Amino acid sequence: MSWLSRQFSTRVVVLIPVAIAINIVLGYTVQTVLKLPIYLDSIGTILVGVLAGPIAGAATGAASNLIWQYAPGIGGGTIGPFAIVAGVIGFLAGVWGYLGVFRPRPTSGARLWLAVVVGVAIILLLASRIYNNPAYTDPNVGGYPDWVFTAAIAIAVVASFAVAAFILVRRDAAGAWVAAAGALTGIVAAILSAPIAAYVFGGVTGSGTDLIVAALRQGGADVYNASLGQGLFSDPIDKTITSFVVFIVLASLSDRVLARFPLGERLVRPAPAA
Amino acid sequence: MTLALTGVTYRYPGMTRPALVDVTIRVEPGSVLGVVGAADAGKSTLCLVAGGLAPATIGGKVEGRVEIDGAPTGDWRPSDLAQRCGILFQNAETQLSGTAATVWEEVAFGPRNLSLPLREVAERTTWALDVIGIEPLAPRDPGRLSGGQAQLVALAAVLAMRPAFLVLDEPTSQLDPQGTQAIGSALRRLAHETGVGLLVVEHKTDLLASIAEQCVVLVAGSVVAAGPVTTVLADPRLEAWGIAPPSAVRIARAAERAGLPEQVVAAMTST
Amino acid sequence: MARSAQIISGSAEIDVRLPDFVQRLPVGTYRRLNPTTKLVVAVSEALVAFTVRGWTGPVAVLIVLALTAIAARTGRALLPFLIATIPLTASIVLVNTFLFPGATDPIFGIGPFTPTWTGLEAALQATLRVVAFAMSVAILVLTTRPDDLVGDLERRGAPRGVTFVIGATVRMIPRILQRAGEIAEAQRARGLDTEGRIWRRLRGVLPLAAPLVFGSLNEVEEQTMALEARAFSAQGRRTPLRLFPDDGAQRALRWTLVTGTAVLIVLSIVGRLAFLP
Numbered sequence: 001m002s003w004l005s006r007q008f009s010t011r012v013v014v015l016i017p018v019a020i021a022i023n024i025v026l027g028y029t030v031q032t033v034l035k036l037p038i039y040l041d042s043i044g045t046i047l048v049g050v051l052a053g054p055i056a057g058a059a060t061g062a063a064s065n066l067i068w069q070y071a072p073g074i075g076g077g078t079i080g081p082f083a084i085v086a087g088v089i090g091f092l093a094g095v096w097g098y099l100g101v102f103r104p105r106p107t108s109g110a111r112l113w114l115a116v117v118v119g120v121a122i123i124l125l126l127a128s129r130i131y132n133n134p135a136y137t138d139p140n141v142g143g144y145p146d147w148v149f150t151a152a153i154a155i156a157v158v159a160s161f162a163v164a165a166f167i168l169v170r171r172d173a174a175g176a177w178v179a180a181a182g183a184l185t186g187i188v189a190a191i192l193s194a195p196i197a198a199y200v201f202g203g204v205t206g207s208g209t210d211l212i213v214a215a216l217r218q219g220g221a222d223v224y225n226a227s228l229g230q231g232l233f234s235d236p237i238d239k240t241i242t243s244f245v246v247f248i249v250l251a252s253l254s255d256r257v258l259a260r261f262p263l264g265e266r267l268v269r270p271a272p273a274a
Numbered sequence: 275m276t277l278a279l280t281g282v283t284y285r286y287p288g289m290t291r292p293a294l295v296d297v298t299i300r301v302e303p304g305s306v307l308g309v310v311g312a313a314d315a316g317k318s319t320l321c322l323v324a325g326g327l328a329p330a331t332i333g334g335k336v337e338g339r340v341e342i343d344g345a346p347t348g349d350w351r352p353s354d355l356a357q358r359c360g361i362l363f364q365n366a367e368t369q370l371s372g373t374a375a376t377v378w379e380e381v382a383f384g385p386r387n388l389s390l391p392l393r394e395v396a397e398r399t400t401w402a403l404d405v406i407g408i409e410p411l412a413p414r415d416p417g418r419l420s421g422g423q424a425q426l427v428a429l430a431a432v433l434a435m436r437p438a439f440l441v442l443d444e445p446t447s448q449l450d451p452q453g454t455q456a457i458g459s460a461l462r463r464l465a466h467e468t469g470v471g472l473l474v475v476e477h478k479t480d481l482l483a484s485i486a487e488q489c490v491v492l493v494a495g496s497v498v499a500a501g502p503v504t505t506v507l508a509d510p511r512l513e514a515w516g517i518a519p520p521s522a523v524r525i526a527r528a529a530e531r532a533g534l535p536e537q538v539v540a541a542m543t544s545t
Numbered sequence: 546m547a548r549s550a551q552i553i554s555g556s557a558e559i560d561v562r563l564p565d566f567v568q569r570l571p572v573g574t575y576r577r578l579n580p581t582t583k584l585v586v587a588v589s590e591a592l593v594a595f596t597v598r599g600w601t602g603p604v605a606v607l608i609v610l611a612l613t614a615i616a617a618r619t620g621r622a623l624l625p626f627l628i629a630t631i632p633l634t635a636s637i638v639l640v641n642t643f644l645f646p647g648a649t650d651p652i653f654g655i656g657p658f659t660p661t662w663t664g665l666e667a668a669l670q671a672t673l674r675v676v677a678f679a680m681s682v683a684i685l686v687l688t689t690r691p692d693d694l695v696g697d698l699e700r701r702g703a704p705r706g707v708t709f710v711i712g713a714t715v716r717m718i719p720r721i722l723q724r725a726g727e728i729a730e731a732q733r734a735r736g737l738d739t740e741g742r743i744w745r746r747l748r749g750v751l752p753l754a755a756p757l758v759f760g761s762l763n764e765v766e767e768q769t770m771a772l773e774a775r776a777f778s779a780q781g782r783r784t785p786l787r788l789f790p791d792d793g794a795q796r797a798l799r800w801t802l803v804t805g806t807a808v809l810i811v812l813s814i815v816g817r818l819a820f821l822p
Contacts, residue, residue, distance in 0.1 A: 015765050017710050018717065018764070021718050022761060026754055034749060070682060199595075200595050201675065202637045207632075210636045210640060218658075241750070248751075248755065
């Protein structure tokens with residue numbers, strides 16, 4: 001019980017509305033103003049999860065989608081039924097927070113290159129798992145559009161370079177962990193979203209990603225697998241970008257501020273060797 | 275009843291250097307104690323320690339005694355302390371709860387947190403609006419007030435907790451001269467009519483000269499001067515400490531340099 | 546004229562008159578219903594529309610919604626909510642009609658994109674569900690102020706953290722939206738592209754997100770302390786302020802809707818509703 005109430009200290013209760021508003025406003029701006037094929041509507045959720053814990057993260061995620069759905073003015077179209085997914089994203093972020101995934105890990109020399117290799121390997125491994133998914137490659141289905149594969153390979157290569165550059169430029173091995181956590185979160189989100197999209201909305205969501213759904217269906221995927229395929233395409237990218245944004249934000253907050261949050265001590269940089 | 279800090283040294287969490295060093299101050303009921311100091315002299319820290327938020331809410335370590343009427347404030351929960359010593363910050367916007375549709379409900383937010391009967395919530399709200407003189411604002415949307423009005427609402431909101439002491443951390447730093455004046459006269463009325471003891475941190479020494487009776491100067495976390503406000507704010511070392519003296523003092527000094535008769539200078543300083 | 550509200554404190558009943566601008570009772574028969582009743586109605590409608598498959602669920606809910614809309618006199622205010630569903634419903638109709646997996650009953654022609662009857666039926670059903678959902682949201686939003694809902698939930702014993710989060714978020718969204726607009730404008734003035742190719746727009750994300758998140762996080766510390774200074778962390782239930790009339794009929798309606806929806810969901814999951822068209 002104290003474990004639970006600790007996650008909802010006054011500071012966290014103040015942070016949650018800020019996080020929800022950031023989710024909604026940034027998601028709305030990225031999707032309708034910048035018109036990008038990513039969502040970026042879980043920065044606040046992951047931030048709260050990492051700073052406060054799994055239950056606070058889950059509450060933030062679920063509340064974001066429900067409030068967005070019913071918010072006058074920028075009403076969220078199809079976002080409400082995905083509240084469960086948003087909750088799980090927040091829960092996972094809390095787990096990553098406990099595990100210290102988002103703690104900076106300044107490194108140099110050979111260990112830095114090791115981190116680069118590990119980070120790139122994780123991305124390529126996940127990418128190959130995703131892009132060998134039956135939704136894209138089931139031999140019974142066949143005839144999937146070539147551009148899906150081309151785009152998949154291109155994205156995996158770009159992502160590998162981006163993660164490698166991040167680790168090398170910041171001299172921080174945490175980049176590998178953050179990338180892995182983000183991609184894993186994305187895969188879980190995709191797996192949970194697919195049945196909701198398929199069951200509730202006939203497999204589409206009214207955004208740009210419907211093109212991918214259409215392409216997969218044209219290739220012969222059924223309603224569920226087409227949604228899953230689209231999710232596995234978009235979500236890992238989205239959640240990895242989101243995780244890096246959160247990492248950058250946390251890394252630029254002072255230890256003094258971080259330490260006051262429930263999971264703060266797991267985010268504080270290791271003291272420099274005296 | 276007295277708010278007293280005795281030999282207080284405070285360190286923020288994870289810091290070895292103290293932000294306050296051996297600070298001793300006393301705030302009496304119905305009186306105003308002014309605090310001046312350069313940026314980073316520890317003024318905000320003093321407010322947090324005196325208001326009991328450090329270490330209760332932000333952590334850190336206090337040595338020495340922080341007491342209200344002889345009882346250590348550290349023994350109270352933040353919600354109990356809020357009814358003995360209130361605290362007002364610089365930024366009006368972030369101090370409002372952000373949940374109220376009207377100023378009236380914003381001021382009622384604190385008393386409602388205490389689970390008081392509705393009758394008492396309503397009485398305290400009306401009283402606080404009245405003391406600060408902002409009843410006309412009661413039906414307004416707190417999100418659409420000027421900076422000065424919002425700060426007055428924040429002051430009324432803290433006052434509705436009925437604290438015996440009030441700590442104010444540069445309450446006018448984000449306000450225009452008009453807003454500053456409004457806060458100044460509200461504070462004067464507050465101390466003289468309600469008997470609340472005020473600890474006011476303020477770099478506007480003109481304002482302080484007009485509301486405070488006693489004054490202390492903080493340099494690098496230590497009290498370097500203390501006494502009646504007219505004496506302290508006329509201290510020749512003030513500028514060396516990074517503090518601009520009140521205009522009355524500056525004018526008097528200029529008059530002195532210009533060779534005006536001593537009586538004229540004295541008359542100027544006293545106003 | 547001030548309305549007198551009653552609360553129970555200990556054993557004594559106290560009459561307290563709140564100013565009218567605080568009480569703000571809504572006008573109109575439907576709007577005057579207890580906020581929680583309107584919430585339960587809207588959520589039940591959405592759940593039934595989604596869980597009872599085929600035509601029955603969405604059509605039945607749409608009939609109820611139409612009647613509610615008339616009772617609530619929402620009028621033209623519903624239109625923007627319905628128009629907002631067009632991108633989604635268009636996508637649903639196109640993707641399902643032309644690309645329905647396994648459908649073998651073409652409406653006309655033969656080619657790479659053949660519309661099918663099965664697909665069209667699925668598309669129309671999904672469209673009706675989406676429209677029903679949008680209408681249920683719209684009627685709730687148009688007839689119930691967030692403050693009223695939060696106030697009523699608070700009176701029903703919702704924890705102070707929950708009501709604070711909902712109340713603060715609703716007021717914060719317009720503020721942060723405005724801040725995001727200002728940041729985007731400032732970045733555009735510095736030559737950042739919000740219109741160009743996807744790659745250029747993608748590069749605009751961090752310059753937009755970072756200041757937005759930082760600016761908002763900076764306020765958390767001071768607001769935390771300000772709330773503590775107003776006894777936010779005190780124990781016990783907050784004093785309810787605004788009271789909304791409730792009665793036995795509404796209570797009965799709420800319980801009927803909650804149990805009825807639960808039964809329908811269960812029956813639908815175990816497949817006992819398959820006989821419905």
